[in-house]
Each structure stands twice: as structure tokens, then as C-alpha cells.
Amino acid sequence: MTERRPKVVFEGLSKSFPQKSGVRLSVLEDVDLTVEEGELICLLGPSGCGKSTLLNIAGGFEAPTSGSVSIDGVKVDAPHPRRVFVFQEFGIFPWASVWDNVVLGIRALPGEQQTEIAQGVIDLVGLTGFERTYPMALSGGMKQRVEVARALAVSPDVIYMDEPFGALDSLTRLTMRSELIRIWEERRPTILFVTHDVDEAVQLAERVVVFSARPGRIAGEVPIDLPHPRDLGSPEYGSVKNRLYELLGVSHLI
Amino acid sequence: MIGPLLVLATAAVGLHLSQRLRSGAQTWVSPICVAAVLFALWDLACEVSETRIFPTPLDSWHAFWEIVESERLWGDVVASLFRVTWGFLLAAGIGIPLGLVVGWSTRAFWSLNPIIQGLRPISPIAWIPIAILWFGIGDGAGIFLIFLASFFPVTVGTTSAVQNISLVHQRSAMNFGVSGIDLFRRVVLPAALPQIITSLRIALGVAWLVIVAAEMVGMDSGLGYLINDARNAGSRYDLVVATMIVIGVIGIVLDLLIRRLEHFDEVRWGYVKR
Numbered sequence: 001m002t003e004r005r006p007k008v009v010f011e012g013l014s015k016s017f018p019q020k021s022g023v024r025l026s027v028l029e030d031v032d033l034t035v036e037e038g039e040l041i042c043l044l045g046p047s048g049c050g051k052s053t054l055l056n057i058a059g060g061f062e063a064p065t066s067g068s069v070s071i072d073g074v075k076v077d078a079p080h081p082r083r084v085f086v087f088q089e090f091g092i093f094p095w096a097s098v099w100d101n102v103v104l105g106i107r108a109l110p111g112e113q114q115t116e117i118a119q120g121v122i123d124l125v126g127l128t129g130f131e132r133t134y135p136m137a138l139s140g141g142m143k144q145r146v147e148v149a150r151a152l153a154v155s156p157d158v159i160y161m162d163e164p165f166g167a168l169d170s171l172t173r174l175t176m177r178s179e180l181i182r183i184w185e186e187r188r189p190t191i192l193f194v195t196h197d198v199d200e201a202v203q204l205a206e207r208v209v210v211f212s213a214r215p216g217r218i219a220g221e222v223p224i225d226l227p228h229p230r231d232l233g234s235p236e237y238g239s240v241k242n243r244l245y246e247l248l249g250v251s252h253l254i
Numbered sequence: 255m256i257g258p259l260l261v262l263a264t265a266a267v268g269l270h271l272s273q274r275l276r277s278g279a280q281t282w283v284s285p286i287c288v289a290a291v292l293f294a295l296w297d298l299a300c301e302v303s304e305t306r307i308f309p310t311p312l313d314s315w316h317a318f319w320e321i322v323e324s325e326r327l328w329g330d331v332v333a334s335l336f337r338v339t340w341g342f343l344l345a346a347g348i349g350i351p352l353g354l355v356v357g358w359s360t361r362a363f364w365s366l367n368p369i370i371q372g373l374r375p376i377s378p379i380a381w382i383p384i385a386i387l388w389f390g391i392g393d394g395a396g397i398f399l400i401f402l403a404s405f406f407p408v409t410v411g412t413t414s415a416v417q418n419i420s421l422v423h424q425r426s427a428m429n430f431g432v433s434g435i436d437l438f439r440r441v442v443l444p445a446a447l448p449q450i451i452t453s454l455r456i457a458l459g460v461a462w463l464v465i466v467a468a469e470m471v472g473m474d475s476g477l478g479y480l481i482n483d484a485r486n487a488g489s490r491y492d493l494v495v496a497t498m499i500v501i502g503v504i505g506i507v508l509d510l511l512i513r514r515l516e517h518f519d520e521v522r523w524g525y526v527k528r
Contacts, residue, residue: 061425081431091426094523095444104440105430136523154430 004036013067026215042201045211084151105154141172265290309492317492341400353412403464404457411453415446448524
């Protein structure tokens with residue numbers, strides 16, 4: 001693999017929340033992680049392990065208790081329009097049409113350019129013909145596509161995805177994963193993808209970082225050097241899954 | 255005696271048969287049948303009790319035509335609607351922007367909300383003496399009272415609408431660098447709009463209740479005054495009942511008109527059951 005630049009760097013990152021009892025609840029402890037430019041990395045862990053908190057800190061929505069996150073060497077302290085969050089619940093605006101949602105991040109550009117970019121990403125996510133439709137009339141999968149299109153419109157450096165397909169049915173989820181891979185291969189943004197689903201991580205990631213239960217620490221990393229599209233029945237696929245289950249501390253035999 | 259019994263029987267049969275109609279037709283036929291039953295029972299009660307004061311439906315109908323033909327009704331309807339329209343528009347024009355600010359800014363909320371909550375439970379009716387003192391008997395006092403009646407539901411509704419904007423939408427806005435006036439225009443106002451429209455609907459309902467009461471006590475025109483006048487001028491209860499029905503019908507029409515706002519694509523999402 002060619003040498004890639006470090007893009008998102010977490011250094012000694014910890015986060016704790018004060019509680020009524022006065023004892024601080026530690027959510028993340030001493031996370032060191034370097035995500036490379038153009039990498040699709042999955043952060044895998046049980047519910048409540050702090051992986052969403054990690055993403056919120058990287059996105060600039062929350063401040064760490066200690067340690068830091070930097071992107072391209074610059075410390076993150078606020079949200080940035082070129083680093084886009086794709087939310088778990090639907091973050092697109094229900095009061096605006098697909099088109100108006102997609103142009104949100106590029107509203108300052110001249111009209112012609114806006115039209116070109118918006119149409120491009122709408123076509124890319126397969127929503128051609130739905131430009132004037134309101135989210136209420138779209139299925140869950142289509143709404144999530146709008147969210148992805150809105151993110152892609154700003155040509156983001158980094159995309160944060162917090163269990164973005166969690167609310168979809170299992171078939172739609174599979175489709176959305178392969179669509180994501182297709183889009184990622186075409187545009188190559190850096191993607192930090194949070195999930196608690198081992199299969200999802202193995203299907204998507206170039207590298208999976210496994211978090212332990214609270215307080216979240218990095219329990220281990222598993223690189224996945226399998227080309228896309230991945231054969232879900234191959235022995236390599238199975239062995240990666242077993243390795244991840246081991247790191248999560250759960251048996252894959254139930 | 256035969257007339258109302260006949261209507262009663264016909265309506266009962268109609269109600270029974272309406273079950274076989276399409277659901278679209280049922281929504282019209284069933285309520286009309288129920289209304290016919292109620293009118294028949296009313297008529298029957300008048301005949302059985304042999305009342306000389308309380309009007310039958312037919313008496314009320316004649317009274318209705320009397321005030322339509324004498325052009326008395328038209329002037330009073332316009333007077334009431336005029337006061338409600340201006341009081342309501344004034345309340346919306348001040349209440350919505352105020353509610354947006356109070357809902358968005360914590361500081362504005364802490365300083366203004368206690369005052370709003372303190373004034374809110376005072377019935378607009380209690381303000382009638384002060385309204386007359388300040389504005390005299392006439393449209394000014396009516397508009398002021400309707401303003402008071404609508405202002406609190408609109409302001410409180412708008413405040414809570416803004417406070418209910420989901421964190422995901424706020425973060426989306428932050429993420430894409432939406433701020434200042436743009437934030438209000440693109441996110442805060444549209445996100446709050448469905449609930450604002452609901453509060454407008456409530457406010458208009460309250461306004462229509464209050465104007466009648468206000469006109470009965472402190473004004474010399476309008477539908478409320480018409481009711482009072484009819485009673486004072488020789489116990490014309492047929493006129494009283496006719497006016498009451500007119501008030502009800504106008505109330506329904508006002509509600510239907512304001513509900514049309516709920517059908518726009520920009521707000522329909524807010525009324526879907528989840």
C-alpha cells in the first residue's frame with residue numbers, strides 16, 4: 001500500500017462527565033489513534049463505549065476533558081463545513097426539499113456552480129428525479145441518501161458517520177453499504193465510521209479499531225486487506241470476524 | 255309532533271344506511287344525520303314542555319332571516335371579525351418574533367418568561383374595565399382584548415416550538431456553518447413553524463370565544479352585543495339562539511381557514527404521527 005498522510009490524529013484523548021454523586025463518569029480513556037488521508041476506518045465497540053463521543057469530539061461538537069484531536073495538524077475546536085457529520089437519526093431538514101437540503105453546505109457558491117454540484121451528488125447517490133420531493137415522502141434509505149448527498153456536496157475532507165444505517169432494514173442496509181463503498185472509491189474522502197455491528201465493520205473498513213466497554217479504550221486494531229466487493233462467504237472474511245469477536249471479548253459461537 | 259318524529263326516524267335510517275357509503279361520503283352524511291337528530295330532539299323538547307319562551311329550531315330560523323333581511327346581522331358580524339382580525343394579527347406579529355427570541359436565547363428566557371407566565375393566567379375578560387378605560391367603548395378596546403387573548407398562546411407556543419428543535423438539526427446547522435440571521439431563516443423558523451401554526455390555531459379559537467364575551471359586556475356592536483341586545487329588548491330568545499348558531503358556524507369557518515396553513519409541504523412533516 002502506498003504511503004499516506006496522517007489526516008485525523010487523536011492524542012491521549014479522554015472524556016469524562018460529571019455526575020450528580022460528584023464522581024466523574026469516564027467515557028473515553030487515553031485514546032491514541034491516527035487515521036490516514038482517504039482511509040475508511042471503522043470504530044467498533046459495544047453500546048456505550050464512547051465511540052459516538054469520540055466522533056462528536058472529532059466533529060467539534062464536544063470538547064475533550066484532556067488530550068486533543070487535530071486534523072492536518074490543526075487542533076479541532078469547532079465544527080467545520082468541510083468535515084461533515086452524517087447523523088444516526090435523520091439530520092436532514094424535513095421542511096426543505098431534497099434539493100434545498102443538498103445545497104445547504106454550498107449555499108454561498110454562485111448559482112450555476114451550486115446546480116452543477118448538487119445535481120452531481122444527487123445523481124451519485126441515485127436520487128435523480130427526486131430533487132423537488134420532501135423528505136416525508138421518501139423511504140428511510142432514501143432519506144439517508146439525501147444525508148450522504150448533502151455531506152458529499154461540500155467535497156468534504158472528512159466524513160463522520162455515526163451508525164448511519166442503524167435505523168434501516170437489513171436489506172436496505174446492505175445496499176447502502178455497497179453504495180458507500182462505491183462513493184468512497186470514486187471520491188476518496190477520509191471516513192470515520194462508528195458501528196456496533198461486526199459484519200458492517202468487516203464489509204466496509206480498511207481497518208477496524210475495536211473499543212472496550214466503558215470506559216472506552218482501544219482494545220486492538222485489525223487491518224482488512226480484502227478488495228471490494230468482498231465475498232461474505234470467504235474464509236478470510238470469517239477469520240477477520242473471529243478476530244474482532246475475540247477483541248470484543250465475546251464468543252462468536254452462540 | 256309528527257314533524258320532528260319523522261325527521262328523527264329519517265335521520266336514524268340515514269345514519270344506519272350511511273355505513274354502506276364510501277368513507278368520503280360517510281364523513282358528510284353521518285354528521286348531517288346526527289345534527290338532524292339533535293334538531294329534532296330540540297324541537298320535540300319544546301313541544302313536550304310547551305315552553306313559551308324558548309324558541310324552536312323553526313323560530314330560530316325565522317329570527318335568523320329577520321336579522322339577515324334587516325341587515326342587522328351583517329354589521330355585527332363585520333364588527334366582530336374586524337376586532338378579531340386586527341387583534342389576532344397584532345398578537346401574531348409581536349408574539350411570533352418574541353417567542354422565537356425567548357425560545358432561542360437562554361438569557362431572554364430567564365428574564366421574560368416569568369413575566370409572560372405571570373400575565374398569562376389572567377383572563378382577558380378581567381382586562382375589560384382597563385380596556386374600556388384606555389380605549390373607550392369601541393373597536394380599540396375590542397382589538398386590545400383580542401390581542402391579549404391571542405398573544406399568550408402564540409408567544410408561549412412559539413417559545414416551546416423553538417426549544418423543541420432537535421439537537422441533530424441544530425448540529426446539522428452548526429456543521430454547515432449556518433449562523434446569525436441565516437440560522438433563523440433556514441433552521442429555527444422552519445423547524446418551529448408546525449408548532450407555531452398550531453398555537454395560532456389555538457389563539458384564534460380563544461380570540462373568537464373572548465370577542466363575544468367582551469362585546470356582551472363592554473361594546474355597542476358585534477355578535478356578543480347582538481345577543482345581549484336581543485335579550486334586553488323583550489327577551490327575544492329566538493334571536494339569541496340564531497346568533498349563537500351564527501357564532502358557532504363562523505368559529506368553524508375560521509378554524510378551517512387557519513388549518514389550511516397545515517397543508518403546505520414545508521410544515522406537513524410536523525403533523526405526521528410517529
